[in-house]
Amino acid sequence: MNEDVKNRIEKLKNLINHHRYLYHVLDKEEISESALDSLKKELFDLELKFPQYITSDSPTQRIGGKPLDFFEKVKRNQIMYSFNDAFSREDMDNWEKRNKKLLSDDDYIEYYCEPKLDGLAIELTYENGILVLGSTRGDGRVGENVTQNIKTIESIPLKISFMDKLIVRGEAVINKKEFEGANKERVANGFTPYANPRNLAAGSIRQLDSKITSERKLDADIYSIVTDLGQKTHEEEHSLLKEFGFKTNNKYNKLCKNMDEVFDFYNYWQENRDSLPYEIDGLVVLINNNNIFKKLGTTGKSPRGGIALKFPLKEAVTIIEDIEIQVGRTGAITPVAILKPVTINGAVISRATLHNEKEIERLGLKIGDTAVVGRAGDVIPEVMKVFPELRTGKEKEFVMPKICPSCNCELVKPEQEVVWRCPNNNCFKRKIGWFKHFVSRGAFDIEGVGPKILEKFLEEGLLSLPSDLFTLKEGDILPLERFAEKSAQKIIENIQNKKSIPFSRFIYSLGIRNVGQKTSYDLAKRFNSIEEIKQANVEELEQINDIGPIVAKSIFEWFNDKENNLFLEKLEKEGVVYYKEETIKNIFSDKVFVLTGTMQSLSRELARERIISLGGNVSNSISKNIDYVIVGENPGQKYDKALEIGLKIINENEFIKMINQ
């Protein structure tokens, strides 16, 4: 066991060092910052648990990169440290606990918090009020002399009123607008764009021609004083810096009394980061009292008294423990990665889609591999990159099955497609998938009929088509009640209450391949009845917005299938009816909504789903084109902007009323 840990640590160190070298020395990146942070966090946590394996060459013990040879070296008396990362409340509470162990009970801890700019750390030295030296962090002790380049940054004063020797530190940054402009120019000139503003800021400062630096319009935020001027707190340092004439971000910072306040502040910036002209990737949290900060000392590359509290990772590194085969309601066979649970975008996930066989081949993924898992926006997490460097030799090759794991039917795949399918309409797993879809929120929305009870119903042969749900009687369910989320009587009531539903949801419930909520809505808008859709040919269907040839073909084929028509007849026979959603259509159709703040009765995701299912759209940013801004508790900057522009603002109750109309 310990030998495994030691090997893992060794491999992580090599992998991280390789990517850190690319990132810090060559200003290049092959994996995202999130993925690299996640690797570093795993190493940090392992070393915390097994300190006997910490070596001096570990990335947790070393700062930044190596100074490049073509710059003059700058030796420092006071090492320029960098902070360790934290990603969660748990990480922060552990950090606080570790610190408190080293302090006495009367050491009163307050935290000075500042948005963490994504730029390049610099140090400035003034003598007799004149800027005489500007340097990069380098390896902490030895930096690079970039004075000429730093002098081109207009917000850095070349002269200050303070006449003694003064050393300060800060961050050279490039604002989002400049970043976009510079990248556009690069692409136009045939170069690859910079991955992020930090990259561009670093590339601009660490180069030999100051003229190029001056063209890049860099900015600098100064945040600490190295020289001992008798300052007692970090907050005081910020005020002094401002007095001396440095550009500081003091107005964005906050002194927090405890960890709860730190997290309120953190949540605020997570919501409002877009309002800053610069990219930020979290907060820097520092123990405000300089004496306590010093008393805590340093560990490896970092002072114990400060930490970088990063925003949730959009990507993280974890282990692929297994690959399972999922059979969807349309028969699509999807390999799913079973993950060692990991937090992405603030939520713990344990499964990620691998899409299809080709994708596993492209990734070169084996079972047991360490991989980057990411989630773009609200979509399902997926595996993005594999680290073969971290293999132990115990990984297993994955073999795509040729028969359906549910019904043993031979799987089929048309030549030009990548997805294998189970062709058997009576396949158990496909059926389950269809039933789950049928009772889901966007379809018949039948509460209390969970996957477990559906599986039981199908196994016992009580149901064969979703229309059979409407024939169920209390006594049918009673023997299965222990599988149910609700009482048998309640379930029957729920089912019977849903015999009449809006037309778009009726269409969606049919489970037609490639037909989601939006397409269902478009169909319900264009046609008055199922009969009308049946009579439409592929060309007519294609004329509906967003419906392309593939979707049109799916729809046409579904309605021309004999079994499907029998199913529609059965639904009708059981008394299921749909109605045109005229009133709702008028309120929501083609309207654009923005959500801000926390809602009490439904999650943001659910609200978004509802809006889209009713034909509306949801945007992430405020503009003149927004029709409604839905405001929950503690709304962010979006609310202020909406007021400024004079947009229509509604609260949660008003929104719920709209949905229920």
Ligand SMILES: [Zn+2]
């Ligand atoms: Zn099957």
